[in-house]
Amino acid sequence: MPPKKASWIPDQHGAWAMLTVPFLVGTFLSPEPGRQHALLLAAWLLGYAAVFHAQQWLRLRRVAARRPEVARRHVRPALVLGAATALAGIPLAVLQPWLLLAGAAAAPCVAVNTWFAWLGWERALVNGLVAVVPACGMLLVAARLGGGGLPWAPAAACLLYFAGTVPYVKTMIRERNSFTYYRGSVAYHAAATALAALLSPWLAIPFAGYLARAAVLPGRGLRAPVIGAVELVCSAALSVSLLLIY
Structure with a gap:
């Protein structure tokens, strides 16, 4: 049975404030908030959701090996949300190539979070602290996108x-x-x-x-x-x- 639409939205409620507050502060601190910020916010949130489902797929493949359907329910959301992230992010990367460097800077933190997910240690203190870093770094990205400094x-x-x-x-x-x-x-x-x-x-x-x-x-x-x-x-x-x- 395919997952319900509601299951596509990550249930990590505390993460949403962490994802949006630094971004919005950086946006409104920038001299020229605009449409590119809306596109970047869409890519940012969609990307988070896609990575969440990919990490859940990895985790459940390991901890629920005897019930592969439990892991498979995260495949479609990961693929669809990943494609949506690309649709929002690629035009931005063409217009603002420096965003690729920002993404590369966040990649080690995503890798660490993925490693913890695979181990089933998502609730570890270190894992949570690592996730905070790129989220707060988005304040700098949003400010720079609007023509501001850092x-x-x-x-x-x-x-x-x-x-x-x-x-x-x-x-x-x-x-x-x-x-x-x-x-x-x-x-x-x-x-x-x-x-x-x-x-x-x-x-x-x-x-x-x-x-x-x-x-x-x-x-x-x-x-x-x-x-x-x-x-x-x-x-x-x-x-x-x-x-x-x-």
């Missing part, structure tokens, strides 16, 4: 925030009983707040809020929708802060 400070702020979401979310769900994870998450957020203040004193305000949520919310038994809603607010606060400051 705004390293906003990209670094995004990296500090989204890297912190990886251990924080674990303290809320999979590692909610681990004091080691909790202590590490709080320590990271304290350090991130100090580093963000070096980028801009104004950034200390939202990052102090991120530190507070990392210290206070774990252990309170919050349901997944509430955790997700909090992260949406935090992501929105980061976006607004960066656009106002820079």
Whole structure:
């Protein structure tokens, strides 16, 4: 039976903010946001979905070898979404050949994530942190595409925030009983707040809020929708802060 349409959309809900926030911030920080940004965003999101299904196919071929149909349901989405990515991305690569270099720079991170997927270690802390790097790097790509420079400070702020979401979310769900994870998450957020203040004193305000949520919310038994809603607010606060400051 072919997969339902809904199954084509990756169920990694936390990834969508990480994929879109840096991109949109870079777009609106650029002097000339335009149609090419819309095309690049389409290629970016479609590419993520295609890679997700390809990685799931690899993972399930290994861990569910006795049920090949489980892996096969990811083949069609991977191929169709990959083709859609090419349709959106090739015209951009012709118009802006430097985007190929940006893609090459992201390739090692994608390779690492694919390796972890094949091993079945997708939830590993290192895997999550590696995935943050190209996502935040899209801020630089989007800004450059709009005729701007390379705004390293906003990209670094995004990296500090989204890297912190990886251990924080674990303290809320999979590692909610681990004091080691909790202590590490709080320590990271304290350090991130100090580093963000070096980028801009104004950034200390939202990052102090991120530190507070990392210290206070774990252990309170919050349901997944509430955790997700909090992260949406935090992501929105980061976006607004960066656009106002820079």
